[in-house]
Amino acid sequence: EDKVVQSPLSLVVHEGDTVTLNCSYEVTNFRSLLWYKQEKKAPTFLFMLTSSGIEKKSGRLSSILDKKELFSILNITATQTGDSAVYLCASLEGTGGGNKLTFGTGTQLKVEL
Amino acid sequence: NAGVTQTPKFRVLKTGQSMTLLCAQDMNHEYMYWYRQDPGMGLRLIHYSVGEGTTAKGEVPDGYNVSRLKKQNFLLGLESAAPSQTSVYFCASSYGTSGNTIYFGEGSWLTVV
Secondary structure, three states: OOEEEEEEEEEEEEEOOEEEEEEEEEEEEEEEEEEEEEEEOOOOOEEEOOOOOOOEEEOOOOEEOOOOOOEEEEOOOOHHHHEEEEEEEEEEEEOOOOOOEOOOEEEEEEEEE | OOOOEEEEOOEOOOOOOEEEEEEOOOOOOOOOEEEEHHHHHOEEEEEEEOOOOOOEEEOOOOOOOOEOOOOOOEEEOOOOOOOHHHHHEEEEOOOOOOOOOOEEEOEEEEEEO
């Protein structure tokens, strides 16, 4: 059975801290690993990782994929209260008829002053 | 630029009632998905469609039916609502199988009493 596991489930940090969120996956027909940020409504896209070892960066956020060990990490440096959200990772799999996402349960991040 | 639009946003149903959630996308995407999100469970795929006139079961299809009569619309039906179907439902769409990003609607909050 395909599965995506995220850790930790929740995390509380202070502004300015650096956090690392983890995502491991066991899926067949793996294509890519995606990270999303979810505040109150729909998940918003952060990164898509297809190749191993290539870091993707956007401002204070960065992510990398290890296809040998089947995991990805999302780093957030100099955290701000606006980073408080649920961070979801998902594996994109190619099925016989198309692609589909399998999500992890998410990491709830709270950044306090 | 509407993107993915879900209606209704909120609904309260009595056990045994039926209803349909409508998802519409204006991006000419081939692939459309319905997810449900419950606390501590992440997003779980209910059904998906790889093109007009086609549908397929996801991870948690029981109690739901779907139809994709037009490319831009993907309908999720509950024939006889149960309290276990109280959840937030997200529709999503994507262009192809090469790992393109998937776009989510704003969510539909459904409560079954």
